[in-house]
Amino acid sequence: MRIVVCIKQVPSTEAKVQMDPVKGTLIREGVESVVNPFDEYAIEEGVRLKERYGGEVIAVSMGPPQAKDALRQALAMGADKAALLSDRAFAGSDTLATAYTLSLAIKKLGEIDLVICGKQATDGDTAQVGPGLAQRLGFRQLTYVCKVREINLEGKKIVVERLLDEGVQVAETTLPALMTVVKDINQPRLPNVISIRRAARTEIPIWGPQDLNGDQAKFGFDGSPTQVVRIFTPPPRAGGQILEGEVPEVVSKLLDALSSQQVISI
Amino acid sequence: MALKVIKERCTGCGLCVQVCPYNAIKLSDENVAEILESCILCGQCIEACPMKAILMEEKHGEEATGYRGVMVFVEHEFGRINHVSFELLGKGRELADKLMVPLCAMVMGDGAKDMAKEVGAYDVDEICVVDAPHLREYQTNPYVREAENIINEYRPEIVLIGATTLGRDFAGALATRLETGLTADCTGLDIDLEKRLLLQTRPAFGGNIMATILCPYKRPQMSTVRPKVMPMPEKVTKDGAHIIEIEPISTPKDLLLSILDFIKDTAGTVNLADADIIVSGGRGIKGPENFKMLFELAQVLGGAVGASRAAVDSGWIPYAHQVGQTGRTVRPKLYIACGISGAIQHLAGMQTSDIIVAINKDPEAPIFKVANYGIVGDLFKVVPEIIRQVKERKAKSAVS
Ligand SMILES: Cc1cc2nc3c(=O)[nH]c(=O)nc-3n(C[C@H](O)[C@H](O)[C@H](O)COP(=O)(O)OP(=O)(O)OC[C@H]3O[C@@H](n4cnc5c(N)ncnc54)[C@H](O)[C@@H]3O)c2cc1C
Ligand SMILES: Nc1ncnc2c1ncn2[C@@H]1O[C@H](COP(=O)(O)O)[C@@H](O)[C@H]1O
Numbered sequence: 301m302r303i304v305v306c307i308k309q310v311p312s313t314e315a316k317v318q319m320d321p322v323k324g325t326l327i328r329e330g331v332e333s334v335v336n337p338f339d340e341y342a343i344e345e346g347v348r349l350k351e352r353y354g355g356e357v358i359a360v361s362m363g364p365p366q367a368k369d370a371l372r373q374a375l376a377m378g379a380d381k382a383a384l385l386s387d388r389a390f391a392g393s394d395t396l397a398t399a400y401t402l403s404l405a406i407k408k409l410g411e412i413d414l415v416i417c418g419k420q421a422t423d424g425d426t427a428q429v430g431p432g433l434a435q436r437l438g439f440r441q442l443t444y445v446c447k448v449r450e451i452n453l454e455g456k457k458i459v460v461e462r463l464l465d466e467g468v469q470v471a472e473t474t475l476p477a478l479m480t481v482v483k484d485i486n487q488p489r490l491p492n493v494i495s496i497r498r499a500a501r502t503e504i505p506i507w508g509p510q511d512l513n514g515d516q517a518k519f520g521f522d523g524s525p526t527q528v529v530r531i532f533t534p535p536p537r538a539g540g541q542i543l544e545g546e547v548p549e550v551v552s553k554l555l556d557a558l559s560s561q562q563v564i565s566i
Numbered sequence: 567m568a569l570k571v572i573k574e575r576c577t578g579c580g581l582c583v584q585v586c587p588y589n590a591i592k593l594s595d596e597n598v599a600e601i602l603e604s605c606i607l608c609g610q611c612i613e614a615c616p617m618k619a620i621l622m623e624e625k626h627g628e629e630a631t632g633y634r635g636v637m638v639f640v641e642h643e644f645g646r647i648n649h650v651s652f653e654l655l656g657k658g659r660e661l662a663d664k665l666m667v668p669l670c671a672m673v674m675g676d677g678a679k680d681m682a683k684e685v686g687a688y689d690v691d692e693i694c695v696v697d698a699p700h701l702r703e704y705q706t707n708p709y710v711r712e713a714e715n716i717i718n719e720y721r722p723e724i725v726l727i728g729a730t731t732l733g734r735d736f737a738g739a740l741a742t743r744l745e746t747g748l749t750a751d752c753t754g755l756d757i758d759l760e761k762r763l764l765l766q767t768r769p770a771f772g773g774n775i776m777a778t779i780l781c782p783y784k785r786p787q788m789s790t791v792r793p794k795v796m797p798m799p800e801k802v803t804k805d806g807a808h809i810i811e812i813e814p815i816s817t818p819k820d821l822l823l824s825i826l827d828f829i830k831d832t833a834g835t836v837n838l839a840d841a842d843i844i845v846s847g848g849r850g851i852k853g854p855e856n857f858k859m860l861f862e863l864a865q866v867l868g869g870a871v872g873a874s875r876a877a878v879d880s881g882w883i884p885y886a887h888q889v890g891q892t893g894r895t896v897r898p899k900l901y902i903a904c905g906i907s908g909a910i911q912h913l914a915g916m917q918t919s920d921i922i923v924a925i926n927k928d929p930e931a932p933i934f935k936v937a938n939y940g941i942v943g944d945l946f947k948v949v950p951e952i953i954r955q956v957k958e959r960k961a962k963s964a965v966s
Contacts, residue, residue: 313772313891313910337892392607399742422891423771426750431738440822441706443735463886465731465839466643470827483892484885521607525747525784528608531587534776542940550941551951554923555959557939563900563921564867566959
């Protein structure tokens with residue numbers, strides 16, 4: 301079975317991205333980049349499925365040259381190969397252009413049975429690239445997967461559990477498919493020293509537009525219909541109030557406040 | 567390169583350098599603004615430049631003409647129309663009025679004609695209805711095919727979809743088929759009347775930053791919109807909407823998934839997306855058995871139960887309840903955090919709640935920074951007391 305895992309490098313949440321209120325600029329002190337948290341589950345699931353059914357796992361990322369670090373982490377976790385899509389021409393991509401570019405890279409990799417993405421990236425929080433990619437590839441779309449029950453390679457069938465609002469849906473479809481995964485699906489492993497060394501030695505090719513058989517006008521800024529026109533910090537939350545007193549008194553104050561604001565109806 | 571500096575106009579004042587959030591502009595040796603590679607085209611320098619020396623190079627793109635109207639996708643599950651669809655009809659009405667264009671809705675399903683009647687009560691001009699048995703439950707492929715067909719036929723300039731679990735599965739696929747822009751999880755929508763463009767505002771980076779996004783050259787302009795942000799509109803009594811029945815273009819063969827089973831959440835209280843009130847527990851809850859107390863509080867208040875990742879990872883409560891960066895983003899009217907410290911990853915999923923109440927014994931816990939009301943104390947004393955007093959008040963109001 302050949303599996304592609306799409307991963308994105310994102311700024312760590314701990315590195316608070318905030319606006320400097322005076323200068324109006326982004327403060328990005330100590331911005332550390334990490335693999336998008338949901339994508340760690342995607343990598344782990346790819347590797348587990350390979351261990352269960354055989355085959356190989358290829359990690360793909362689009363981003364600046366330092367996104368190689370994210371791919372190295374995927375290799376250290378057990379991916380066999382990796383490819384980085386990095387070029388000036390890809391800069392400014394929105395989700396439409398990102399999914400388009402990734403789909404070309406996946407087509408270049410030959411026959412693929414399963415693509416795994418994270419549910420969403422923690423920087424943009426869009427959850428759009430997975431579904432977009434499934435459409436571009438013409439693969440079956442399985443979002444919010446919390447468990448892969450079974451894959452039947454001869455029959456080209458996959459059975460998964462999807463975490464929806466009101467419960468868990470058990471769905472069967474045919475391969476090739478694309479699934480986006482949520483945290484419940486597994487517990488990502490910590491790479492060991494040997495695998496980290498192996499990952500460090502693995503060659504990661506960098507692909508640009510010339511390596512992808514696509515329409516140049518659909519890459520990067522030109523291929524991105526959405527434009528960010530303004531960035532600002534939301535107004536801070538209204539000043540908090542600590543309620544003081546003995547427990548019954550505090551609770552009574554709280555309930556008075558909540559019902560006077562009609563948040564609760566008692 | 568898409569930002570252009572007109573050298574003749576640039577006076578080298580450096581205002582653009584100051585406002586650039588990405589340090590992507592410098593003054594060259596000739597004292598002229600120069601755009602660097604790190605530019606993400608946010609456009610703040612364009613506004614800041616007193617000489618109008620910085621321009622966005624026009625993008626080549628198809629003409630965005632021939633599209634007219636606002637279209638709302640009506641989402642339903644188990645035969646019930648989702649609340650967010652009505653909220654979108656309210657917002658859609660406002661946008662359509664500003665543009666002086668019709669407001670349309672699209673309803674697909676088994677019994678869609680009946681659902682259309684419900685939708686028609688909300689001041690909609692036209693409703694496109696696709697009624698077919700195989701559309702009973704949502705599946706990506708047939709729904710996207712039907713929507714694509716409707717949009718290609720009726721050419722709305724704006725399409726609004728709820729940013730729900732279902733809506734995001736649908737919108738991402740649909741926008742790709744239409745090859746247009748899609749802005750996720752908007753919390754604000756408005757019209758730039760001069761340019762007749764949809765201004766889409768949304769949180770990013772877990773709510774630490776807001777961004778306003780446009781889709782100037784492609785149509786339709788599509789957004790998913792967060793539930794419970796737009797107010798619920800009033801029903802109107804007028805002649806009712808014009809119903810347009812559309813023949814389905816999909817068939818049962820388009821159902822690419824076979825649904826083998828649906829395991830409904832047994833507690834029936836997980837649906838965090840729908841809840842107006844969420845009571846959440848963290849590591850301070852100490853063990854699985856103590857979540858009972860929170861379920862009871864949620865029940866007396868008519869809410870749902872959430873949890874921090876620490877509580878989920880300890881195995882005290884299933885993942886479906888997790889709120890935060892790697893769980894769900896919620897925006898209830900009232901969020902009560904019990905024994906949760908307020909780590910940034912947790913805040914990312916709940917800090918846009920209307921009112922936050924925090925109960926924590928550590929006065930220094932960061933959750934108090936975002937809480938409207940804080941109670942410093944032992945949750946094992948406070949929560950039972952809240953339950954007791956709520957019950958008492960309810961009993962009283964029942965008598966009077
Ligand atoms: C990539 C990544 C993603 C993450 N995603 C999420 C996410 O989606 N959601 C999430 O929640 N976290 C997430 N986290 C984890 C997050 O960083 C915190 O570890 C977690 O939120 C802490 O949970 P907590 O507040 O319940 O526990 P703690 O931080 O241990 O806080 C427990 C609190 O309970 C209080 N307490 C204890 N006993 C009592 C008592 N008797 N009465 C009152 N108060 C009491 C304590 O004072 C303390 O403040 C993520 C972390 C990472 C690295
Ligand atoms: N630049 C990228 N390179 C590789 N994968 C990506 C990229 N952007 C998004 N993805 C994948 O798409 C998922 C959803 O991202 P998003 O739609 O941005 O929230 C991520 O979890 C990744 O699996």
